[in-house]
Amino acid sequence: xxxxxxxxxxxxxxxxxxxxxxxxxxxxxxxxxxxxxxxxxxxxxxxxxxxxxxxxxxxxxxxxxxxxxxxxxxxxxxxxxxxxxxxxxxxxxxxxxxxxxxxxxxxxxxxxxxxxxxxxxxxxxxxxxxxxxxxxxxxxxxxxxxxxxxxxxxxxxxxxxxxxxxxxxxxxxxxxxxxxxxxxxxxxxxxxxxxxxxxxxxxxxxxxxxxxxxxxxxxxxxxxxxxxxxxxxxxxxxxxxxxxxxxxxxxxxxxxxxxxxxxxxxxxxxxxxxxxxxxxx
Amino acid sequence: xxxxxxxxxxxxxxxxxxxxxxxxxxxxxxxxxxxxxxxxxxxxxxxxxxxxxxxxxxxxxxxxxxxxxxxxxxxxxxxxxxxxxxxxxxxxxxxxxxxxxxxxxxxxxxxxxxxxxxxxxxxxxxxxxxxxxxxxxxxxxxxxxxxxxxxxxxxxxxxxxxxxxxxxxxxxxxxxxxxxxxxxxx
Numbered sequence: 001x002x003x004x005x006x007x008x009x010x011x012x013x014x015x016x017x018x019x020x021x022x023x024x025x026x027x028x029x030x031x032x033x034x035x036x037x038x039x040x041x042x043x044x045x046x047x048x049x050x051x052x053x054x055x056x057x058x059x060x061x062x063x064x065x066x067x068x069x070x071x072x073x074x075x076x077x078x079x080x081x082x083x084x085x086x087x088x089x090x091x092x093x094x095x096x097x098x099x100x101x102x103x104x105x106x107x108x109x110x111x112x113x114x115x116x117x118x119x120x121x122x123x124x125x126x127x128x129x130x131x132x133x134x135x136x137x138x139x140x141x142x143x144x145x146x147x148x149x150x151x152x153x154x155x156x157x158x159x160x161x162x163x164x165x166x167x168x169x170x171x172x173x174x175x176x177x178x179x180x181x182x183x184x185x186x187x188x189x190x191x192x193x194x195x196x197x198x199x200x201x202x203x204x205x206x207x208x209x210x211x212x213x214x215x216x217x218x219x220x221x222x223x224x225x226x227x228x229x230x231x232x233x234x235x236x237x238x239x240x241x242x243x244x245x246x247x248x249x250x251x252x253x254x255x256x257x258x259x260x261x262x263x264x265x266x267x268x269x270x271x272x273x274x275x276x277x278x279x280x281x
Numbered sequence: 282x283x284x285x286x287x288x289x290x291x292x293x294x295x296x297x298x299x300x301x302x303x304x305x306x307x308x309x310x311x312x313x314x315x316x317x318x319x320x321x322x323x324x325x326x327x328x329x330x331x332x333x334x335x336x337x338x339x340x341x342x343x344x345x346x347x348x349x350x351x352x353x354x355x356x357x358x359x360x361x362x363x364x365x366x367x368x369x370x371x372x373x374x375x376x377x378x379x380x381x382x383x384x385x386x387x388x389x390x391x392x393x394x395x396x397x398x399x400x401x402x403x404x405x406x407x408x409x410x411x412x413x414x415x416x417x418x419x420x421x422x423x424x425x426x427x428x429x430x431x432x433x434x435x436x437x438x439x440x441x442x443x444x445x446x447x448x449x450x451x452x453x454x455x456x457x458x459x460x461x462x463x464x465x466x467x
Contacts, residue, residue, distance in 0.1 A: 127416075131344050134381040134419030135316070135453045175316055179347075218318060220347030260344045262383070262417060 107198060108241050110153055110280045113161075117147040119248060119274020121167065123267035126255070131264055132171050132217075137179050139171035143268050149189065151278075157194060163187045163207065167254070167268055177219050183254060183268050185211030185228045193236070201236040201244065213256045215266065222259070228269075229253040236278060244278045312371055313364040313394070313436040313456040317350045325351070327362025331440075343452050344417065350382075350452035353390075353443035361439040361454070369458065371396060371434035374426040377457045384413035385447030393440040394424060394456055399433035406438075413449065423459070 121143040129139065149163035168182035186209045193203030207230045214223045232250035239245060254269030317325045323340065328351070330338045337357040343350045351359065378392050393408040405426050412420045426434075436456055443449050 128344065131381075131417045134417055135344075135348065136314075136381075136455070173316075174311075175314065176318060179345075215345065216347065217345040218347030218349075220345070222346050262344060264344055 104198070107238075109156075112153075113151045113159075113278045113280045115147070115149045115151060115163075115276050115278045117145075117149070117163075117165075117248060117274055117276040119145050119147075119272045121145055121252060121254075121268065121270050121272040123254075123270035126265050126267040127262075128215075128256075128259060128264040128266040129171075131262070132179060135173075136175075137171035137173050139169055139179075141169070143167050143169045143270075145272065145274070149187075151189070151191065157192055159191045159193065161189050161191075163189060163209075169268065179215070179217040181213060181215045181266060181268060183211045183213045183226075185209060185254070187228055187230060189230075191232075193234075199238050201238070201246075203234050203236070205232040205234065205250075206230065207232070211254060213254075213266070213268065215256070215259070224256050224259065226254065226256050234276065236276075242280045244280070246276060248272075248274045248276045310369070310457040310459075311455060312369055312376060312458055313439060313454075315361055315439070315454045317452065318348075325361075329360050331358045331360050333357030333443075337443075341450075343450055348452065350450050351441070353441065353449045353451065355446060356444055358440060358442045361441070363438060364436040364456075366435075368435065370399060371431050371436075371458055372460055373430045373458070374428060375459050376424050376426070377421050377459055378409060378424050379419055379421045379453075379455045379457070380411050380451060381417065381419040381453035382411065382413065382449060382451045383415060383417045384411075384449040385415060387445045388413065388447035388449050389444040390449045390451075391442040391444070392424075392454070393442070394436060395438040395440070396426060396431055396434040397437045398431050399435060404437065405431065405434070408440075417452070419453070421457075424456075 123141055123143060125141060129141065132139065145165060145167035147163045147165035149161055151159045151161035153159045163186070165185050165187070166182065167185075168180060170181075171179040173179065187207040188209055189205050189207035191203050191205035193201050195201050207228075209228045211226055211228045212223055213226055214221055216222075230250060230252040232248055234246055234248045236244040236246040249272065251271050252269035255265055255267045257263075257265045259266055315325070317340065319326045320340065321327070325340055333356060337354045338359050339352045339354075340349060341352045342348065353359070376394065378394065380390075380392060382390065384390055390411045390413055391408055392411055393406055395404055395406040397404055407424050407426045409422055409424045412418075412422065439454060439456070441451065441454075
């Protein structure tokens with residue numbers, strides 16, 4: 001056991017020896033202050049890479065330890081051939097360098113935006129829909145809708161514009177010609193939108209206008225002008241300076257009330273969900 | 282563990298396909314259907330008035346200019362045509378009658394369905410009183426024929442009997458079998 005302990009002590013001493021012999025190179029504790037030769041070597045003998053063994057730029061501010069050795073007042077000691085350029089720019093040049101992480105240029109202002117929107121509305125079952133079902137017409141209460149619109153920002157966060165759209169639904173019949181209801185509408189809109197960073201925008205929109213509903217049953221058309229209203233929320237993800245895409249959701253009023261002698265109504269609005277693509281200029 | 286999942290997936294897909302491929306309300310179950318849109322000499326083809334005056338049974342627009350039906354006023358009876366030979370035949374005694382209609386308060390409406398037994402040529406009929414209300418409705422009601430069960434019964438006539446003083450409007454009438462289908466479409 002004693003010989004094992006002695007061997008361990010000897011190994012420990014051998015392992016510690018290189019550490020003790022290694023000179024302090026990082027301006028470490030004052031008790032381990034480098035010699036004058038080491039300090040002068042930093043300033044007068046740059047390595048081939050333009051830095052000394054510490055990795056410091058020879059022209060940069062000296063470490064605090066050099067305060068014990070005042071900087072010479074004469075011309076700087078220059079090795080033959082001058083200071084290698086790879087050593088980096090002078091402090092003055094460094095100040096003129098561009099910021100390595102420059103701020104990105106601001107997004108260009110939007111003068112107008114053109115939007116294309118597709119969505120599906122889910123109206124409540126209306127009395128006319130129910131009556132058609134009684135007559136063996138089968139329809140799914142999902143109303144596909146398409147819009148094209150133009151929006152103009154009055155200020156960065158408040159835009160106004162207009163939309164033109166089409167929507168419709170159909171009812172199939174086992175024996176007879178299918179029935180359909182189609183609406184074309186025009187809306188005036190106002191929206192507020194907020195940019196959350198460079199990519200994300202959120203906003204809300206309200207719009208009002210009018211539409212023409214055409215209901216065809218048995219190959220015969222009946223049409224009516226009706227009022228329109230929409231309340232919409234949206235999220236837009238910018239695809240660059242001139243485009244964005246994102247979901248739209250909300251509720252729309254698109255009803256034809258009192259459409260026959262039985263005071264039936266037809267609803268083509270209701271809650272909706274869709275996707276919009278915006279192009280900006 | 283994967284095998285039951287695969288089987289369940291196939292069963293689910295099959296169920297969806299069968300559901301999409303079959304319309305249990307139209308087609309396979311229909312014994313008789315009348316939409317009152319095919320006109321012969323100003324009246325729905327095959328329909329005749331058996332009691333009441335001509336102004337008491339008229340063909341008029343209903344809930345849309347392209348949708349029509351019978352308007353029955355006061356006490357009147359009309360008789361409809363037979364189902365085409367190609368129509369499905371009844372096996373059994375129970376059918377389901379669905380009448381799309383509306384009736385003013387104080388009116389009554391009954392439906393009688395007459396079947397011809399394909400094997401004997403005898404006629405069998407049954408009548409039900411329709412559940413009516415002022416708004417358009419289409420209740421499905423069960424009608425049971427007297428025994429014995431029919432084997433290949435065909436609808437040869439449908440009779441609507443209107444009672445009371447008000448008006449009833451009829452837009453569609455179907456007679457369906459309640460027989461379970463074995464072809465996966467019921």
